Amino acid sequence: MRLRTGIVCLLMMYLSLSHFAGVACDFYSISKDSFPLRHSVEMGLLTANSSGRAAGELGLALNYTLGVEFTNNLYTGFGLGWMSLSSGSEEQVFPFYMRLGITMPDWKVKPAIHLDAGMAIAADHRDGFNEARSQGGMYFNPSLGCSFPVGERTAVQVGLGYIFQHMSFDYLDFLGRTEEIVDYHRLEIHLAVNF
Amino acid sequence: MNKGWIFGCLVFSLMWSGCLKDDCSRVTTYIKYEPVYMQPDEFRNGIQWGDARPLEHPGKIYVYEDYLLVNEMRRGIHVYDNSNPAAPQKIGFLTIPGNMDMAVRNGFLYADNATDLISIDLRSGIGQAEVVDREELAFQPYAEDPELGILIYHKTKEVTLELPCGESIDHHVNDFPWILTDAMFNGGIAAEASTSGSQSGGQTIGQGGSMARFSLMKDHLYVIDNTDMWTFETSGNGQLDYRSNIEVEWGIETLFGYGDYLFIGADDGMHIMDNTNPEAPAHLATYEHARACDPVFVSGDYAYVTLRNGTECQNFNNQLDVVSIEQIEEPTLVESFQMRNPHGLSVTDEKLYLCEGAFGLKSFDASIPGEVGNNLLQHLDGFHAYDIIVSSERNMIVTGQDGIRQFHHEPASGQFYEVSFIEVK
Numbered sequence A: 001m002r003l004r005t006g007i008v009c010l011l012m013m014y015l016s017l018s019h020f021a022g023v024a025c026d027f028y029s030i031s032k033d034s035f036p037l038r039h040s041v042e043m044g045l046l047t048a049n050s051s052g053r054a055a056g057e058l059g060l061a062l063n064y065t066l067g068v069e070f071t072n073n074l075y076t077g078f079g080l081g082w083m084s085l086s087s088g089s090e091e092q093v094f095p096f097y098m099r100l101g102i103t104m105p106d107w108k109v110k111p112a113i114h115l116d117a118g119m120a121i122a123a124d125h126r127d128g129f130n131e132a133r134s135q136g137g138m139y140f141n142p143s144l145g146c147s148f149p150v151g152e153r154t155a156v157q158v159g160l161g162y163i164f165q166h167m168s169f170d171y172l173d174f175l176g177r178t179e180e181i182v183d184y185h186r187l188e189i190h191l192a193v194n195f
Numbered sequence B: 001m002n003k004g005w006i007f008g009c010l011v012f013s014l015m016w017s018g019c020l021k022d023d024c025s026r027v028t029t030y031i032k033y034e035p036v037y038m039q040p041d042e043f044r045n046g047i048q049w050g051d052a053r054p055l056e057h058p059g060k061i062y063v064y065e066d067y068l069l070v071n072e073m074r075r076g077i078h079v080y081d082n083s084n085p086a087a088p089q090k091i092g093f094l095t096i097p098g099n100m101d102m103a104v105r106n107g108f109l110y111a112d113n114a115t116d117l118i119s120i121d122l123r124s125g126i127g128q129a130e131v132v133d134r135e136e137l138a139f140q141p142y143a144e145d146p147e148l149g150i151l152i153y154h155k156t157k158e159v160t161l162e163l164p165c166g167e168s169i170d171h172h173v174n175d176f177p178w179i180l181t182d183a184m185f186n187g188g189i190a191a192e193a194s195t196s197g198s199q200s201g202g203q204t205i206g207q208g209g210s211m212a213r214f215s216l217m218k219d220h221l222y223v224i225d226n227t228d229m230w231t232f233e234t235s236g237n238g239q240l241d242y243r244s245n246i247e248v249e250w251g252i253e254t255l256f257g258y259g260d261y262l263f264i265g266a267d268d269g270m271h272i273m274d275n276t277n278p279e280a281p282a283h284l285a286t287y288e289h290a291r292a293c294d295p296v297f298v299s300g301d302y303a304y305v306t307l308r309n310g311t312e313c314q315n316f317n318n319q320l321d322v323v324s325i326e327q328i329e330e331p332t333l334v335e336s337f338q339m340r341n342p343h344g345l346s347v348t349d350e351k352l353y354l355c356e357g358a359f360g361l362k363s364f365d366a367s368i369p370g371e372v373g374n375n376l377l378q379h380l381d382g383f384h385a386y387d388i389i390v391s392s393e394r395n396m397i398v399t400g401q402d403g404i405r406q407f408h409h410e411p412a413s414g415q416f417y418e419v420s421f422i423e424v425k
Helices: A002-027 B002-017 B040-044 B369-374
Strands: A037-046 A059-071 A074-084 A092-103 A110-122 A132-135 A138-149 A155-172 A176-194 B023-038 B048-050 B058-064 B067-072 B076-081 B089-095 B102-105 B108-113 B116-121 B130-135 B149-164 B198-200 B203-205 B214-217 B220-224 B228-234 B240-247 B252-258 B261-266 B269-274 B282-288 B296-299 B302-307 B319-324 B332-338 B345-348 B351-355 B361-365 B376-380 B387-390 B395-400 B403-409 B416-423
Touching: A037 A074, A037 A155, A059 A092, A059 A176, A074 A110, A092 A138, A092 A155, A110 A155, A138 A176, B023 B040, B040 B149, B058 B102, B058 B387, B058 B395, B058 B403, B067 B102, B102 B214, B130 B240, B214 B252, B220 B252, B252 B296, B261 B296, B296 B345, B302 B345, B302 B369, B319 B369, B332 B369, B345 B387, B351 B387, B351 B395, B361 B369, B376 B416
Parallel strands: none
Antiparallel strands: A037 A059, A037 A176, A059 A074, A074 A092, A092 A110, A110 A138, A132 A155, A138 A155, A155 A176, A176 B023, B023 B149, B048 B089, B058 B067, B067 B076, B076 B089, B102 B108, B108 B116, B116 B130, B198 B203, B214 B220, B220 B228, B228 B240, B252 B261, B261 B269, B269 B282, B296 B302, B302 B319, B319 B332, B345 B351, B351 B361, B361 B376, B387 B395, B395 B403, B403 B416
């Protein structure tokens, strides 16, 4: 239920913002070339960590970001995605975030910096036997990358980022009710296609 | 150049990934069990009458003649003059260290005194406390400490502990591989005693509820601990003579005597003992059910068993099982009825009265046992009820966490209403 609500909210946000961007462009008679939309699909590999609930396990992330370029080297947008911090189903989240990005447009190979900040909703993991619940929390992802053009408006970007994700878990065990509060700190190597 | 940059990124990430550690803390709220020891001299010499005191932790109740006896867990017995159920009067408090159960026959009170079983002469009137016999170590102690004495029970305390996730919690919790909680002596939560009150052949026997661990039948006292049933012959002068012991299984909780049989409620079933030879009851049959707390009440050819959930009970069902014992060696389930949190129960005049824990008290028409759960007569909510004694034709006594309630009931209609309340302080 929580997952479904989150996805619906994100979809509504996406449609609203897309619509708003289109309407705004029409209203002000601004061509899309003035404020071009920027799409980015990213896949990330999260490095293993030496401690905590998911010690030694690699993670994965998939994100989609819709941005608007305000200047040649500054863009902003919002995105949503899926991230697995371990192989366990209880450590999967759906982050949604705002992005601020900086690029160097005149360079052939463009350095790119972006900063994502938002929240993540935990996947709807529930275990009836021990009444387990997981909850998401703050999501923060600054990264540094390099973009290689592969078409007129298409580029491939590789980069390195840091991910902070707050989560909490509570469950019943043989002793009683236990709550675990985890701040994940991960490095992420990502590959993105921008168009 | 580009390849070098990418390679540099990978090397950089691998170098630093080991330096990042997740921050993980674990907050656990659990029940800590603290052992309570007592020296044998301390609990054996501590029996005395005293002034009435407030009810604090009521356990089992017992009705004897016009007296209402209420166990104060581990401390003793409150005595009330209950000749007028609408206004029970406090008489006094009988201190019996380690006491949880009781039964009365012919003016002798039989009670557990920590590991001992004692009989107290009440014939000269309430207010005397002469111990006329004592069976030392009738209940085997679970542990002894040369300095602290005998382990009586474990006191519970809610503890919240915060630890890093990687740190084991084991050495912070209990040192004992087994725990003696009040629930183990109370059919799961807290309780009363069995057998129907009767006066026949010059004998007067008191009456308890469906969660008892003591039962008086045929001049014998039957007592269960967590695994065994013990038989003592009771003589006219209050003497207790050990007769036999039968190992049943771990997890037995309640004892109900009916006719030539003893019905033992266990956490995974109901055991039936043949009591034709009262000195040495023998196992006859077992009715198995899911793991649960389960008091039993027997009426006619049917046994009524309640199963409920809760931490102590390890169960996820709340139901009333009606079991046919017409073929006593082959008890069979007739029907199960969904309940909310059923505890103690009683059947009289074809009416079944059922304590529903935090959901009050219900009455059912039991004239057709196989349909009893469908024939609700009355449900009184808003109080906690865990066991019941129908003490007379018109009166019934209900215990709960907040005190002892007495109800006037109409045998014909099964309707009831509250007439008095002894509140827990």
